[in-house]
Amino acid sequence: MFNPVIIGALVIQAIVRNISSIAGAIFGYIITTGILIWGLSVYAEGNIITFFSIPLSKQIFLYAVFAWYWLDTNELRGAIKENNKIVDERLPNEIECPQCGEKLELEEAERIERKFTCVECNSLIDLSLEKNEKSQSDKLDSEIDLHPTANGIMQ
Numbered sequence: 643m644f645n646p647v648i649i650g651a652l653v654i655q656a657i658v659r660n661i662s663s664i665a666g667a668i669f670g671y672i673i674t675t676g677i678l679i680w681g682l683s684v685y686a687e688g689n690i691i692t693f694f695s696i697p698l699s700k701q702i703f704l705y706a707v708f709a710w711y712w713l714d715t716n717e718l719r720g721a722i723k724e725n726n727k728i729v730d731e732r733l734p735n736e737i738e739c740p741q742c743g744e745k746l747e748l749e750e751a752e753r754i755e756r757k758f759t760c761v762e763c764n765s766l767i768d769l770s771l772e773k774n775e776k777s778q779s780d781k782l783d784s785e786i787d788l789h790p791t792a793n794g795i796m797q
């Protein structure tokens with residue numbers, strides 16, 4: 643009898659998560675809180691919650707809710723990390739076409755996808771597979787920048 647509430651909440655959360663992982667994670671907190679309030683009212687009325695026909699004591703229900711909060715937190719942390727990664731790996735606003743050297747202005751979507759079509763030579767440029775190599779070379783650049791004096795002494 644109580645299963646539809648929990649299952650429904652999980653389905654709604656999965657749908658929201660598909661739209662935005664951060665919104666999905668925040669929505670997870672709201673759902674978990676909703677389940678907590680609903681569950682406490684069920685126990686206050688002297689009823690018991692069953693999940694897949696397993697009766698849950700109030701204590702087990704509370705443990706499950708806290709475990710769920712912990713999962714929500716992990717998910718939110720993961721979503722924020724993923725989101726930062728996307729921002730970091732975006733292509734710059736302006737880029738030179740690797741095929742013809744034309745300076746191009748990129749749309750936000752092209753920067754995130756790391757794919758664009760050159761308006762000058764019509765080449766489809768796909769830099770989506772070069773993410774890791776690029777972040778590695780960025781790292782090397784910043785390591786070199788850290789020791790400008792050392793380089794000066796060498797010369």
Ligand SMILES: [Zn+2]
Pocket residue numbers: 739740741742743744760761762763764765
């Ligand atoms: Zn081009």
